[in-house]
Amino acid sequence: xxxxxxxxxxxxxxxxxxxxxxxxxxxxxxxxxxxxxxxxxxxxxxxxxxxxxxxxxxxxxxxxxxxxxxxxxxxxxxxxxxxxxxxxxxxxxxxxxxxxxxxxxxxxxxxxxxxxxxxxxxxxxxxxxxxxxxxxxxxxxxxxxxxxxxxxxxxxxxxxxxxxxxxxxxxxxxxxxxxxxxxxxxxxxxxxx
Amino acid sequence: xxxxxxxxxxxxxxxxxxxxxxxxxxxxxxxxxxxxxxxxxxxxxxxxxxxxxxxxxxxxxxxxxxxxxxxxxxxxxxxxxxxxxxxxxxxxxxxxxxxxxxxxxxxxxxxxxxxxxxxxxxxxxxxxxxxxxxxxxxxxxxxxxxxxxxxxxxxxxxxxxxxxxxxxxxxxxxxxxxxxxxxxxxxxxxxxx
Amino acid sequence: xxxxxxxxxxxxxxxxxxxxxxxxxxxxxxxxxxxxxxxxxxxxxxxxxxxxxxxxxxxxxxxxxxxxxxxxxxxxxxxxxxxxxxxxxxxxxxxxxxxxxxxxxxxxxxxxxxxxxxxxxxxxxxxxxxxxxxxxxxxxxxxxxxxxxxxxxxxxxxxxxxxxxxxxxxxxxxxxxxxxxxxxxxxxxxxxx
Amino acid sequence: xxxxxxxxxxxxxxxxxxxxxxxxxxxxxxxxxxxxxxxxxxxxxxxxxxxxxxxxxxxxxxxxxxxxxxxxxxxxxxxxxxxxxxxxxxxxxxxxxxxxxxxxxxxxxxxxxxxxxxxxxxxxxxxxxxxxxxxxxxxxxxxxxxxxxxxxxxxxxxxxxxxxxxxxxxxxxxxxxxxxxxxxxxxxxxxxx
DNA sequence: TATGAATGAGAGTTCATTCAT
DNA sequence: TATGAATGAACTCTCATTCAT
Numbered sequence: 001x002x003x004x005x006x007x008x009x010x011x012x013x014x015x016x017x018x019x020x021x022x023x024x025x026x027x028x029x030x031x032x033x034x035x036x037x038x039x040x041x042x043x044x045x046x047x048x049x050x051x052x053x054x055x056x057x058x059x060x061x062x063x064x065x066x067x068x069x070x071x072x073x074x075x076x077x078x079x080x081x082x083x084x085x086x087x088x089x090x091x092x093x094x095x096x097x098x099x100x101x102x103x104x105x106x107x108x109x110x111x112x113x114x115x116x117x118x119x120x121x122x123x124x125x126x127x128x129x130x131x132x133x134x135x136x137x138x139x140x141x142x143x144x145x146x147x148x149x150x151x152x153x154x155x156x157x158x159x160x161x162x163x164x165x166x167x168x169x170x171x172x173x174x175x176x177x178x179x180x181x182x183x184x185x186x187x188x189x190x191x192x193x
Numbered sequence: 194x195x196x197x198x199x200x201x202x203x204x205x206x207x208x209x210x211x212x213x214x215x216x217x218x219x220x221x222x223x224x225x226x227x228x229x230x231x232x233x234x235x236x237x238x239x240x241x242x243x244x245x246x247x248x249x250x251x252x253x254x255x256x257x258x259x260x261x262x263x264x265x266x267x268x269x270x271x272x273x274x275x276x277x278x279x280x281x282x283x284x285x286x287x288x289x290x291x292x293x294x295x296x297x298x299x300x301x302x303x304x305x306x307x308x309x310x311x312x313x314x315x316x317x318x319x320x321x322x323x324x325x326x327x328x329x330x331x332x333x334x335x336x337x338x339x340x341x342x343x344x345x346x347x348x349x350x351x352x353x354x355x356x357x358x359x360x361x362x363x364x365x366x367x368x369x370x371x372x373x374x375x376x377x378x379x380x381x382x383x384x385x386x
Numbered sequence: 387x388x389x390x391x392x393x394x395x396x397x398x399x400x401x402x403x404x405x406x407x408x409x410x411x412x413x414x415x416x417x418x419x420x421x422x423x424x425x426x427x428x429x430x431x432x433x434x435x436x437x438x439x440x441x442x443x444x445x446x447x448x449x450x451x452x453x454x455x456x457x458x459x460x461x462x463x464x465x466x467x468x469x470x471x472x473x474x475x476x477x478x479x480x481x482x483x484x485x486x487x488x489x490x491x492x493x494x495x496x497x498x499x500x501x502x503x504x505x506x507x508x509x510x511x512x513x514x515x516x517x518x519x520x521x522x523x524x525x526x527x528x529x530x531x532x533x534x535x536x537x538x539x540x541x542x543x544x545x546x547x548x549x550x551x552x553x554x555x556x557x558x559x560x561x562x563x564x565x566x567x568x569x570x571x572x573x574x575x576x577x578x579x
Numbered sequence: 580x581x582x583x584x585x586x587x588x589x590x591x592x593x594x595x596x597x598x599x600x601x602x603x604x605x606x607x608x609x610x611x612x613x614x615x616x617x618x619x620x621x622x623x624x625x626x627x628x629x630x631x632x633x634x635x636x637x638x639x640x641x642x643x644x645x646x647x648x649x650x651x652x653x654x655x656x657x658x659x660x661x662x663x664x665x666x667x668x669x670x671x672x673x674x675x676x677x678x679x680x681x682x683x684x685x686x687x688x689x690x691x692x693x694x695x696x697x698x699x700x701x702x703x704x705x706x707x708x709x710x711x712x713x714x715x716x717x718x719x720x721x722x723x724x725x726x727x728x729x730x731x732x733x734x735x736x737x738x739x740x741x742x743x744x745x746x747x748x749x750x751x752x753x754x755x756x757x758x759x760x761x762x763x764x765x766x767x768x769x770x771x772x
Numbered sequence: 773t774a775t776g777a778a779t780g781a782g783a784g785t786t787c788a789t790t791c792a793t
Numbered sequence: 794t795a796t797g798a799a800t801g802a803a804c805t806c807t808c809a810t811t812c813a814t
Contacts, residue, residue: 004795022215022241025787036796041789102295114358139379146372150351154376157346165307179339186332187380197778219805229779234806390799408601411783422800427785434601488681497678500744525765532758536737540762543732551693565725569733572718573766583774604808615775620810 005043007033009057012050016100021047051104055117058097062090063121076132077190083125084155084181088173091159099164122148132188139189147188154187155180198236200226202250205243209293214240244297248310251290255283256314269325270383276318277348277374281366284352292357315341325381332382340381347380348373391429393419395443398436402486407433438496441487441503448476449507462518463576469511470541470567474559477545485550508534518574525575533574540573541566584622586612588636591629595679600626630683634696637676641669642700655711656769662704663734663760667752670738678743701727711767718768726767733766734759 011032015024024047030040044050066086070079091098105114125148132138158180162173184190204225208217219240223233237243259279263272284291298307318341325331351373355366397418401410412433416426430436452472456465477484511534518524544566548559590611594603603626609619623629645665649658670677684693704727711717737759741752 026789027787037788038790038797039795042794046788112358112360118358141375143368143372146369147376149354150347150369150373150376153350153354154343154347157350158343161342161346165305165311167305175336176339176343179336180343182334183340183343183380186382187376189379218803230781230805231779231807232777235777239805412785413783423784423802424786424800425798428798432784497743498746501740504744527761529754529758532755533762535740536733536755536759536762539736539740540729540733543736544729547728547732551691551697553691561722562725562729565722566729568720569726569729569766572768573762575765605810606808616809617776617811618774621773625809 004033004035004039007035008040008043009050009053012047013054013097016054016104017096021100021104048104051101052113054097055101055105055113058094058101059117059121062094063124065090067124076128076135076137077185079128080184080188080190081181084177084184087155088159088162088177091156092163095163121152125152137191142188151184151188154184197226197228197232200228201233201236202243202246205240206247206250206290209247209297210289214293214297241297241303244294245303245306245310247290248294248298248306251287251294252310252314256317258283260317269321269328269330270378272321273377273381273383274374277370277377280348281352281355281370284349285356288356291353314345318345330384335381344377344381347377390419390421390425393421394426394429395436395439398433399440399443399483402440403482407486434496437487438499438503440483441499444480444483444487445503445507448473449510451476453510462514462521462523463571465514466570466574466576467567470563470570473541474545474548474563477542478549481549484546507538511538523577528574537570537574540570583612583614583618586614587619587622588629588632591626592633592676595633595683596675600679600683627683630680631692631696633676634680634684634692637673637680638696638700641673642703644669646703655707655714655716656764658707659763659767659769660760663756663763666734667738667741667756670735671742674742700731704731716770721767730763733763
């Protein structure tokens, strides 16, 4: 299939990670992809035009990793804990990429695409909550889709605070994770907590 | 005094808002500030170096507005509601600025400065929680500083979702706000809810 | 082929001669070469980086002219005289270029390249001395390579003194030339002088 | 006396030595001199205008050192050796300064001032040769002033080759020095060699 | 005399984009 | 499709110079 396009996206991820979007030149990307300068323009119109492709790849990867971490037969409480673990873990691993996806989208008019990109993520979380609500383990009063969004926002902002915006030790991060978990449990009205 | 620096920051905010960071030239900023091109470099090394100063101004402004909205004799529950109101309101008003602050910081090596910039905000919220905890209106088990951070993250991420990443109507936003408020109340174990 | 590079070097020689290095702009050079501004940087990193190339061209040209002036069947004494004639003549003709080569190299970190550039010149003189030494017309005690260097230094410094550093009439220069020739003859222990 | 001017000259020597003329800014010089930016212009019109003052100082210093090395009661042969020693030594010590004086003068229209600056040096050497000639220890046929110039050129070019244009070890330099001495002895027709 | 913040012209340099091969 | 040398508009940034203090 479109081998060259794949090469460009991969190279762009690498170079963006390393130098940031602002300082990345098309020439850096093509060098990393091992293709000619002009070839880039056969696939993308600018370095920013690569961002949506990157974002798609990344969210997909994130969701995969979250799902991989959950066992189907776990309780909701266990799943919640695992989700938090996974989001923190992925944020730690791919923090620059998320920062640059955000920055890349924000720098252009693509910011609103965030919603679309996140849609499957929200949907997945919404489904998880629905099951828990139906099973009666979380409070009835919550609206699953809205809470899904709010919950993901909660966890991600905490992970961002830990890995993106500050330099704190692993111990502090563990405490933060626990705090978030407890915060979420209460928020969801998780029974037996 | 530092009149020139002030002028640059103000002009930068305006121009960034209007054209975005990427397309902003130093010459645009100095034109707006009414100073010479070279003068800019006496105060900042690049357009990105202005971002922390802008962020500082904005956080300060945000904190001011939040405080203005709260009455000292309100209950904690009322205060919490007002805080959420205020954050949503400010995010709505200054959404492009927040987007560009984030993008501007993310694009460079200044990202870690977020922590310092947010410090007074966290401190203020922490104080609010301490009073509530001491008064026994929220659960004893929470750690005030960590919860302050988590709570702010929760509210802001919800506001960002509403105003930055999507185009939803005011009604949907009101619902989201309510959801966040309820979510937070449960999370904090607010008595009498 | 390296047509563009050639054009740059030639244009640089012309412009440097006309305006001096200090006042020469890259834009002057590219204008003279009939190429685009950016093309210059594909071949050289700065105007000073052109100097070694210029120096090479000049030394080559100088060596050519010296060789052209000598007849193979001349005696060594005649050849020595011709070499002095040639060096004085070339120095007179290209004095600004030599001044600017020296100045251009001295102003940068390229100064040590002189040795490499002069190598063929030294080698040629060394060969001339070897033949004379083998023929027994100059003293046995001299070391040919070192003497080649010293001799070239002697002649060039005298030529520089005449044309570069002072404004003397041709008659004085003729006397200087004679003095150098006699000085060199004695120095080399030339038989039959 | 003119303290500030002195400070500027000294600072200029230091900075020129360190960064070269081209890369030296007026601001570097005034920083080193501990004076204000504007003050520089009260004494010099540009950085190049400082060169003649520097050159004067340096030649004076050089001549002093040569004279200090010679004993009045030495033979001419001994003195010649000492002169060569001294020139090599000074060139080694002040090589960058001489390179930059040359370069600084060459870059402007001050190059012809070299003659004036060197005049006392030539005069001193001329006097030395006169005494030797009168004493009958060197050949009668040489013209003392012209030979003084040629001899100084010879020694300096050899020293320059050793220290400025190449990176050779001390042993090679010693051999070069010996070669120059022998070369000069023969050239001058020094008796008893 | 001395200062140094402010100036702004203009140089260097970059790099997205093109197009003949 | 693919190339990559060449382009040149347009940017950043420097730094000599000024002038109110």
